[in-house]
């Protein structure tokens with residue numbers, strides 16, 4: 001067994017590290033019958049999976065996810081890839097791991113911030129697939145965060161069950177798999193706007209993106225405002241950011257964020273597609289979203305962000321850390 005260690009962080013999901021990984025594997029004379037192991041979080045899983053997909057036209061790989069985000073989401077379903085300057089995950093393949101081994105004991109090694117970022121994806125599964133699970137999270141989320149192992153195992157297991165059910169019916173995202181991107185159109189634009197830096201971790205962006213997706217749904221009359229309030233209340237109870245005001249530093253304006261959204265992989269014929277909600281536990285894909293409604297949601301969210309930023313700069317108390 002030989003091992004290559006790569007730096008933590010989103011910047012590793014790049015051509016530079018993909019090239020380094022593939023060349024190292026070739027130097028090590030990895031053969032088609034060998035098995036690669038991706039031991040790490042979502043960044044490592046996506047990069048190693050992509051390297052496995054293209055090396056010698058595809059070799060087998062195993063995912064051993066060590067972050068909550070990777071255990072509940074990115075290690076399952078076979079999406080692999082790297083980021084491009086134009087946007088996140090724009091270069092990649094579907095290449096299924098032959099095994100996924102998720103050891104929930106490892107989650108105790110995460111920083112609280114990394115753990116809670118992963119919790120953003122767990123909440124996403126309650127919102128998109130199962131209101132009963134969202135109810136359960138409202139009751140047991142604090143125990144999940146505090147390290148209760150039975151609660152953690154249930155949160156990981158239920159998230160993976162919901163994801164696996166959707167991937168089984170639409171592996172290559174021709175239809176329903178897009179539902180797994182609830183909150184991600186907003187999230188990916190925010191991640192690009194913050195330079196894929198630790199100003200905003202992916203799961204934090206997913207949580208904010210889910211709130212914006214529910215806000216948009218409520219504004220379009222598709223779901224009750226009470227559902228949006230409930231999503232926001234649960235995330236706040238978990239001490240998670242729910243607004244752009246939680247993102248430190250300046251952000252581009254609504255039109256620039258819309259332009260970043262235009263790079264989303266769900267765009268068809270230049271039209272953005274969103275995952276919107278009818279209620280908690282029931283979401284759907286639609287391209288029938290007026291651009292002005294999205295711009296309005298972003299402009300309102302940015303106005304809040306601007307107010308928080310100016311109070312921060314003038315030394316007043318704010319939610320920035």
Ligand code: GLY
Pocket residue numbers: 073074076077079177180181
């Ligand atoms: N993370 C979304 C998917 O795997 O489709």
